[in-house]
Amino acid sequence: MTIQGSPSISADTITATTAEGPVRGRRHDGYRTFFAVPYAAAPVGDLRFAPPRPAVARAAELDATTMGAICEQDLDPLPFNIPPTQHNFFHPDAVPSEDSLTLNIWTPDVEGTAPVLFWIHGGAFLYGSGTGSWTDGARHAREHGVVVVSINYRLGILGGLYLGDKRDGWVNVALQDQIQALRWVHENIAAFGGDPANVTIAGQSAGAMSAAGILVSPAAEGLFRRAIVQSGHLGVTTSIDDAIAHRNTVLRQFGIDPGADDAIEQLQRVNILRVLAVQRSHGVTLGTFPLVRDGQVIAADPLELLRSGARRDIDLLIGTDAEEDRLLRHVLPNIWGPILVNTAMLAAINLGVQAGLNYLNLGVKPPAPSWGGLVAEAQINLQLQPWLVIPSGLTIALTIVAFILLADGLRDATSRSFVVSRPVSLRPSASADDVEPAPGVLEVRHLNVHFGPLRVVEDVSFSLQAGEILGIVGESGCGKSVTVSAVLDSLGPAGRTTGSIRFDGTDLLTAPARVRAATRGSGIAYVSQDPMVALDPSFTIGAQLGEIVRTHNKGSRAAARARVLELLTDVGLPDPPALVKKYPHQISGGQAQRVSIACALAGRPRVLVADEPTTALDVTVQGEILSLLRRLRDEAGMAIILITHDLGVIADLCDRVAVMYAGQIVETAPVRTLFEHPSHPNTAALIQANPIVAERGGLLPSIPGVVPAPADWPVGCHFYERCAFSTPSCAADPIPLVPSGVAQAARCIHLDAVLGAKS
Structure with a gap:
């Protein structure tokens, strides 16, 4: 690639003409930082930059202040020619002449092993710099006294492993320049007299940790010893030695030689969920890739994040094979059932059409046998042998039915294989709670719920006694429904839990799947706020309730029907024999909610979870539903968890209350105590x-x-920014749940001030 004429340099851009077309460069973020040419015009080869001459700035002690001062100075750029004999910046077949292009490179000078920040940015152009790298990396450079490299784009750790393992040639991906840049960084560090093994990598990776993937690849082994990958207040710190050992352990479990040139490529062919399972089975968690938020470990093994994010990244990177894999893993499970059913219907229709054509003598000609021909012959002999039409017609009918039943069976059997295995609970985190709930029929201890890297429920503990109604109240988005979903084991494959959920002494988080399945409905039942979601409009009330009864109770159809009528009577519905023949759209909202409660009672549960059961109902019907819940408690001794926004419902029905805010229980107390002496500012504000x-x-x-x-939760009090009593100490450290009265506890360090203001 030869530059034709002189490049045009303006305040912000550099433009040149080549035989292949125009190429452009620009200054980045307003600083006099060099830029080269776009991807399409400059295929990346093996980069071999010589170290820049010391002429711009000296930094004997590099700290945040010094680094900020350096990047804010409006210094003239340093001219730096690229001799083609020393550098292979462009494609080997298109090396520019010695005087073809001058690049402006702006970099601080270093002396000996003094730390320096290199900023590698793969945006619209090949390389550049940005102000964020200086501020983000300066602290790490000061603290660790090492060279810091910042990598800005998100590849995913698998993507990094894939690209980092390419020792020869180059992969045709948009971010290949970052991989090539690591070689340039290594050579510059060595040229400055630094030790490449004493380097910190800082990267703004949005969640999948591409830099870590690159660093632990065989091609980078021995190059870097430590990595910091950050995005806002999220960060990852890892020991590369531990990561390499972990990687080799996983490879060996799949029969892959860690020393093989294609080791990582072989690993890419393994289903990622199997890789995660091997990681867990060998206990490779804490210390490998701990995910840190504000200095606290929130996920012992963020490699589990590959379930959602990084697998998509590697799919995008490796092309066609990944497209096929994405279809198999994500699209096929959702369309498999309709495909089977429609295929069966199509086969049945084709069979009927073929039989009809043969019957009309438009298909297979006699004496060749056909099912339609058999029907035609049976019709000819109908008066002499009328029974002949039965075997021919019955054969066609049974075959059509067999097609449909086979499709239904295959759909039901294979749908289970597409279900992502239930995530294993992470190691329980240390709790700050000083108040342990009393034992009960249901005991929740230090429950945490994560979706991806985000913790949406934090250190929730409560217990439920037989015959007790516990109200959980709070604003929308506080984690109330997610908490009970974790108790019911209905979070889905994306949710991960820590802590303990004990029902009758059995920890449901560690119990086998059959135990959890047996508990749902029979031990713990659920009533949703929208009953129409729980009822199928295609079936009558009696059919749906009868199916639930037969699932939980062995017996005849007559016994199931009697139980259905009994349940409808128990929930106060008039004329149950007539109601069982109706469809959901033929009954009112209040009646539908009562039917939903009857469905929940079908398994004779000991605990009933009611998630805002009166939200969509008018005041009169709401009172009737609350009276029904109270009667279930009084007559059956049933324990009830009631989730609501309505403090009036709490006051009317509940024995004890847990107030939630931003994923935490901020106060627990008996109902009367809570309303008369709230000890947490959020509770007091809700009442006001x-x-x-x-x-x-x-x-x-x-x-x-x-x-x-959840991504914006502070380290300390989650109510800090909205609290009238907040002080700087509230935001400094996690706030424990401490006693604030008789059978009362609050997550606040200003209890005296809150209680004093109330009095």
Whole structure:
């Protein structure tokens, strides 16, 4: 690639003309930082930059202040020619002439082994720099006294492993320049007199840790010893030695030689869920790739994040094979059932059409046998032998039915194989709670729920006694429904839990699948806020309730029907014999909710979870449903967890209350105590945000601000930014749940101030 004429250099761009077309470069982020040419115009080969001459800035002691001062100076760029005899910047077949192009490279000078920050950016152009790298990397450079390299784009750790393992040639992917850049970084570090084995990598990777994948690949082995990959306040710190040992362990479990040139490529062919299973079975978790948030380990093994994110990244990187794999893993499970059923229907229709054509003598000609021909011959002899039409017609009918039943059976049998295995619980995290709930029929201890890297429920503990109604109240988005979903084991494959959920002494998080399945419905039942979601519009009330009864109770159809009528009577529905013949759309919302409760009671559970069961109902029907729940508690001794936004419902029905905010239980107390002496600012604010206490003509009371998203939770008090009592110490450290009264506890360090303000 030869530059024709002189390049045009303006304030922000550099433009040149080549035989292949124009190429452009620009300054990045307003600083006089070099840029080269776009991807298409400059295929990347083996980069061999010589170290820049020391002429820009000296940094004897590199800290955040010095680094910031360096990048804010408006210094002239350093001219730096690229002699083709020393450098292979462009494609080997298109090396520019010695005077063809001058690149402007802006970099601080280093002396000996002094630390320096290299910024590798693979955006719209080949290489550049950005202000974020200086501020993000300066602290690591100061603390560790090592060279820091920042890699900006998200590949995924599998993508990094894949690309980092390419020792020869180059992979045709958009971010190949970053991989090539590592070689350039290594050579520059060595040229400066630094030790490449004493290097920290800092990368703004949005969740899948591409830099870590590159670093632990065989091609990079022995090059770097430590990695920091960060995105905002999320970060990963790993020992590369541990990571390499971990990688080799996983490879050997699949019969792959870690020293093989294609070891990582072989691993790519293994289903990622099997890889994760091997990792867990060998206990390779803490210390390998711990995911850190604000200095706290929130996931012992973020390689589990490959389930959702990094697998997609590697699919994009490796092309056609990955497209096929994505179809098999993500698309096929969702369309497999309809494909089987439609195939069976099509086969049945084709069989009928073929039989009809042969019957009309438009298909296979006699004496060749055909099912349609048999029907035609049977019709000819109908008066002499009328029974002949039965075997021919019955054969066609049975074959059509067999097609449909076979498709249904295959759909049901294979759908289980597509279900992602239930995630194994992470190692329980250390709890800050000082208040342990009393033992009960249901005991939840230090429950944490993660979706991907985010923790959406944090250190929740409560117990439920037989015959007790526990209310869980809080604003929308506080984690109430997610908490009970974890108790019911209905989070789905994306949810991961830690802690303990004990029902009758059995820990449901570690129990076998059959035990968990037996507990659902028979031990712990669920009532949703929208009963129409729980009822199938295609079947009558009696058919649906009868199926649930037969699932939980062995017996005849007559016994199941009697049980159905009994359940409908128990929930206060009039004329059960007529109701069982109706469809869901033929009954009212209140009746549908009662039917939903009857479905939940079919397995005779000991615990009933009611998730806002009165939200969609009018006041009269709401009162009837609450009376029904109270009667179930009084007559059957059933324990009930009631989730609601309505403090009036809490006051009317519950014995004890747990107030949730931003994934945490911030206060627990008996109902009367909670309303008379709230000890957490959030509880007090909820009670004050009642239209009844508003002045006529004034604004309705409300709590300023909104519930923070899980990614924005502070280290300390989650209510910190909305609290009237907050001080800087509230945000410094996690706040424990401490006693604040008789049978009362709150997650607050200003209990005296809150209680004093209430009094």
